[in-house]
Amino acid sequence: MTQIGFIGCGKMAQAMIGGMIRSKTVKPSSIIASATTKETRVKVSDQFGIEVTGDNSKVVAEADLLFLGIAPGLHRQILQEVKAHLTEETVVITIAAGLTTADISAFAEKKLKVVRSMPNTPSLAGEGMSAISTNGEVTDEELQTVLKLFRSFGKAEVISEDLMDSIPAISGSSPAYVYIMIEAMADGGVRQGLPRDQAYRLAAQAVLGAAKMVLDTGKHPGELKDQVTSPGGATIAATEALEKHRFRGAILEAMESCTARVKELGHKK
Ligand SMILES: NC(=O)C1=CN([C@@H]2O[C@H](COP(=O)(O)OP(=O)(O)OC[C@H]3O[C@@H](n4cnc5c(N)ncnc54)[C@H](OP(=O)(O)O)[C@@H]3O)[C@@H](O)[C@H]2O)C=CC1
Numbered sequence: 001m002t003q004i005g006f007i008g009c010g011k012m013a014q015a016m017i018g019g020m021i022r023s024k025t026v027k028p029s030s031i032i033a034s035a036t037t038k039e040t041r042v043k044v045s046d047q048f049g050i051e052v053t054g055d056n057s058k059v060v061a062e063a064d065l066l067f068l069g070i071a072p073g074l075h076r077q078i079l080q081e082v083k084a085h086l087t088e089e090t091v092v093i094t095i096a097a098g099l100t101t102a103d104i105s106a107f108a109e110k111k112l113k114v115v116r117s118m119p120n121t122p123s124l125a126g127e128g129m130s131a132i133s134t135n136g137e138v139t140d141e142e143l144q145t146v147l148k149l150f151r152s153f154g155k156a157e158v159i160s161e162d163l164m165d166s167i168p169a170i171s172g173s174s175p176a177y178v179y180i181m182i183e184a185m186a187d188g189g190v191r192q193g194l195p196r197d198q199a200y201r202l203a204a205q206a207v208l209g210a211a212k213m214v215l216d217t218g219k220h221p222g223e224l225k226d227q228v229t230s231p232g233g234a235t236i237a238a239t240e241a242l243e244k245h246r247f248r249g250a251i252l253e254a255m256e257s258c259t260a261r262v263k264e265l266g267h268k269k
């Protein structure tokens with residue numbers, strides 16, 4: 001039985017742990033995690049029924065697949081701390097923005113099997129989107145095991161490592177842009193008299209439905225937009241206002257800023 005370890009079990013790790021357990025792909029007894037504060041240890045252990053310790057070395061010693069769920073800037077220090085317990089057989093999976101597979105081996109000063117991934121928090125709802133790349137030490141069989149795990153809480157695609165810095169902008173961080181849009185749409189509904197809770201439900205379901213249309217029909221988003229937009233109607237009036245406020249340009253700029261920050265995080269390591 002594969003043992004899964006998480007060093008750090010904050011917001012992103014919890015979303016993945018929750019997704020793995022809810023899909024019944026992994027039993028709680030097969031996961032061990034660590035956190036620095038007692039508060040997180042008690043919360044995560046109570047919520048998911050997994051063992052959570054303050055001892056990172058224990059996690060490493062027990063894990064066949066080791067997730068690093070910590071901030072990018074902590075990887076060097078923590079890998080130095082636990083490197084004696086890392087074997088050449090352990091598959092080490094980083095979820096950090098900006099860190100490369102080569103960084104992970106360099107921090108541990110060891111040849112390691114390393115997976116670089118970029119998941120997102122909708123994993124908790126089983127609708128995650130993860131991008132995965134590996135170094136040359138990871139076998140195809142190990143990659144398939146890792147993909148099965150990531151696919152237990154959403155979709156996962158293998159991508160070339162040289163594109164990984166661009167993934168936060170499109171799927172790792174982008175849920176935040178969508179939450180901002182849903183919040184704004186709900187505010188607009190409340191402004192026009194809708195109850196707040198109903199406004200969130202209507203806005204969120206419209207976003208979910210639109211995303212599903214793109215995925216299920218395979219149609220160009222512009223064509224789907226045209227289907228909503230009646231001649232001389234209401235949607236084109238809304239579209240005109242969005243174009244005046246540079247809605248598309250704002251998204252492109254947000255994504256450029258996101259990727260620039262990912263690169264900074266990578267250089268700060
Ligand atoms: N949030 C997101 O949507 C996404 C985040 N990521 C990546 O995930 C990583 C974590 O981000 P996020 O979950 O948001 O951050 P959080 O701050 O929520 O989680 C960080 C976790 O690390 C733990 N930690 C801190 N220091 C140590 C240590 N010395 N030993 C063991 N554990 C430690 C913290 O413990 P404690 O709780 O006790 O303080 C906490 O559980 C980052 O690298 C980020 O780039 C990737 C994709 C999406």
Ligand SMILES: O=C(O)[C@@H]1CCC=N1
Nearest residue numbers: 096097168172173174
């Ligand atoms: O904000 C961050 O840096 C992380 C990476 C992607 C989502 N959250």
